[in-house]
Amino acid sequence: MNRRPLVVDIKRYCFHDGPGIRSVVFFKGCPLRCIFCHNPEAQEMRPxxxxxxxxxxxxxxxxxxxxxxxxxxxxxxxxxxxxxxxxxxxxxxxxxxxxxxxGKYYSVESLSDILIRDFDYYRHSGGGVTISGGECTLFPNYLSKLLNNLKNRGIHIVLETSGYFDYGAFQSKILPYLDLIYYDIKLADNETHQRYCGKPNTIILENFRRLITEREVEVHPRVPLAPGITDTEENLSAIARLLRKYGVKRVWPVPYNPLGLVKFQTLGRPAPKIQPTFMKQEQEQKVLEILKVKHP
Ligand code: SF4
Ligand code: SF4
CATH class of the missing domain: 3.30.70.20 (Alpha-Beta Plaits)
Structure with a gap:
């Protein structure tokens, strides 16, 4: 799809979202509407x-x-x-x-210049650039040019995705430039996924299967935690079974962040009715145990 992408934010000198020191670009627009979204300001494609x-x-x-x-x-x-x-x-x-x-538009060249500025930090720390969102794969043509510019400078590239993308466009325009993918798997059950994320999970699971079995790039599956929604024993066990089926040895839970609820209000939208506090240590421990039991 050839849309003009907007950027929510560019974070420099990050130590999360990949190895080393990184710049992270958050694109605006996402096909999903997860009620536990940490970044609702990146859901709509418009400013x-x-x-x-x-x-x-x-x-x-x-x-x-x-x-x-x-x-x-x-x-x-x-x-x-x-x-x-x-x-x-x-x-x-x-x-x-x-x-x-x-929501700000940058030409490919201007965004490339901003990201290449910190090249020395990336090189000395083993870092690079992380492309995030929203769902950054909504903009394959733009991303293809941007990533080509970064890769020509030898920059390590991580992409964060919900997995809801057209595999053909992704494979031809984005995948060749990637070093690592953080791939979110939220809910294993299709109906529950539709209910809490606004779309079925069939495309997400099929794209994941292809990425894992075709082995073109390293993929780290992540499970964004939302109390009572994604952190249930039933869901985590089902995700663990799915990963085991594909021989995946490790999964990364993403801690729940209730600050997303405040962000909904700043945008003039009602906050979803979900747990307004961080998860307790016992809740997080239980998650680790379920995933670890399935992936010793
Ligand atoms: S509130 Fe008024 S000044 Fe502010 S963006 Fe809207 S129209 Fe423009
Ligand atoms: S009234 Fe509040 S929102 Fe408006 S300009 Fe002053 S500080 Fe900003």
Whole structure:
């Protein structure tokens, strides 16, 4: 698909999301709608305004800047989203970064330049660039050019994916440049996946099977944890069985992060009704035990 991709954020000097020191690019847009999503600002492909109430000092600068009468200091969420045309003028004048326009377009060359800037850090730490989202594979043509630029400089590339992609486009345009894939498997049961993630898991599981059996690149399967949803014994055991079937020896649980719930509210969307706190140590231990039992 030949869409113009927007970027939510570029994080430099990261120690997560792959080996060494890395730059991580979060693309905007995802075909799934997981209710336990950590990055809901990366779900929609279009730009969005976010409002962080705890940063607002009620100075009124945004109200004066808005030509569409879309802001009101008396309203807790500030923005009338039906009036807002996403011009971003309010965010430009906000002194505390309480208003942010999320979603910025970079040409392939400008994004390549930003990422190549930290080449020495990557080289000395065994790091590189991680392409994330959202679902970055939505933009195979753009990614193909970007990754080609990075690979020409010898940069190690990790891709994070939900696995919901067209395998043909992925294989021809993205896969040749990758060194490592972090592949999320959330729910083994198709109906439960549809219920909590908005789409069936058939494409995800089939793409995973192909990647593992065709062995073109190293794949690390990850299980994003969501209490009462993905961390059940039934689901974890089913995922472990699936991995064992393909001879996969290791799986990486991703700790649950309830901060995603706050992000839903900053975007003017209702927060999903799920556990609002981090998982307890006992809950996480149980997860490790179930996965470890299946993968000694
Ligand atoms: S983005 Fe533009 S239209 Fe929307 S609230 Fe801000 S200034 Fe008003
Ligand atoms: S400009 Fe920023 S800090 Fe000032 S009232 Fe608007 S949102 Fe709040």
């Amino acid at each position: 969005e305004m976010a409002f962080f109430v705890d940063r607002c000092i009620k100075c009124g600068a945004c109200v004066k800047a808005c030509q569409h009468d879309a802001l009101n200091l008396a309203v807790p969420g500030r923005i009338s989203r039906d009036k807002c045309n996403l011009c971003g003028k309010c965010a430009e004048v906000c002194p505390t970064d309480a208003l942010r326009l999320i």
